[in-house]
Amino acid sequence: MGSKKIKVVIADDHPIFRSGLVSVxxxxxxIEIVGExxxxQEALSLIESSNADVAILDVDMPEMDGIETARQxxxxxxxxxxxxxxxxxxxxxxxxxxALNAKGYVLKDSALHDIVDCVRRVSMGKKFIGRGLDELVLDAVGTGSRQxxxxxxxxxxxxxxxxRLVGEYKTSKEISQELFVSVKTIETHRYNICLKLGITGPHALLAYAVENQKYLENLAG
Structure with missing residues (x-):
């Protein structure tokens, strides 16, 4: 009866939404919430200090988003x-x-229904894709298979x-330091790159770069 609880850290910049998850x-x-x-950046510290089993990361957080947090x-x-x-x-x-070995992907509009099952599954090393994402999974597989x-x-x-550097999960700031230019210059380049490639979305360039990394290693050398 005294089985170990699943320790969870929640990282989301919306306090009301976060408190809703905590209530669930x-x-x-x-399940035990060990940090909010x-x-x-706050999430990284909490995950380390609490020895959390599961970290729920909002993809669009300020300062450091969920994808960058997962990379670190x-x-x-x-x-x-x-x-x-x-x-x-x-x-x-x-x-x-x-690419980052994350275990779950849950939409906020179905999180209250999916999140408990998700946490239990990923804590056992299993993957969890939330409801409403079936077509997305097929699209991701199809896109990944195209050259x-x-x-x-x-x-x-x-x-x-x-x-190439984006595909290594480096931020615009890290890239600017490596290339000795301003962050604004890198952001302008990223915008122009997306226009040339015909890709849109907040994380589309990252996905494209990861998919084509083996070609980039040769072309950008």
Whole structure:
């Protein structure tokens, strides 16, 4: 009867939504909330100090978003099971989830129904894709199987280098430091790259870069 509880950290910059999730978890005998954060930086500290089993990360948090937080957790070889939480049905997020070894992807509009089952499943090492995302999974698989690399010929050498670094999960700030230019210059390049490639969405360039990394290693060298 004294089985170990699943320790969970929730990171979301909307306090009302966060408190709603906490209320749901507080009704579960096998789940314990060990920390709440409003951004990724706070989440990293809480995950480390609490030895959490599961981290629920809002993809669109300020300061450090959920994807960057997951990247840092992966770099630190953290054993925490990451769940992405977002309002967006975005195949790019799904591919980032796969690349970063995240375990779950839940939409905010169905989170109150899905999140408990999600936490239980990912705590056992299983994957969880929330309701309303079936078509997205098929789209992500289909997009990933297509050879998109010919489009890279439209980019300049500098743009190719930037896309390669994006595919290594580096932020605009990190890229600017590596290339000795301003963050604004990198953001302008990223905007132009997306126009040339015909891709849209907050995480589309990251997904594209990850998919085409093996070509970028040759072209941007």
């Amino acid at each position: 978890f507080n009704q579960q005998a096998d 954060a409003a951004n990724g 957790l992966k770099d630190r070889s953290s054993s925490v099971a990451v769940v992405f939480l977002t309002m967006h049905r975005d195949a790019a997020i799904l591919r980032s989830m796969q 998109m690399h010919p489009q890279l010929s439209r980019l300049t050498k500098t743009e190719l280098q930037i896309v």
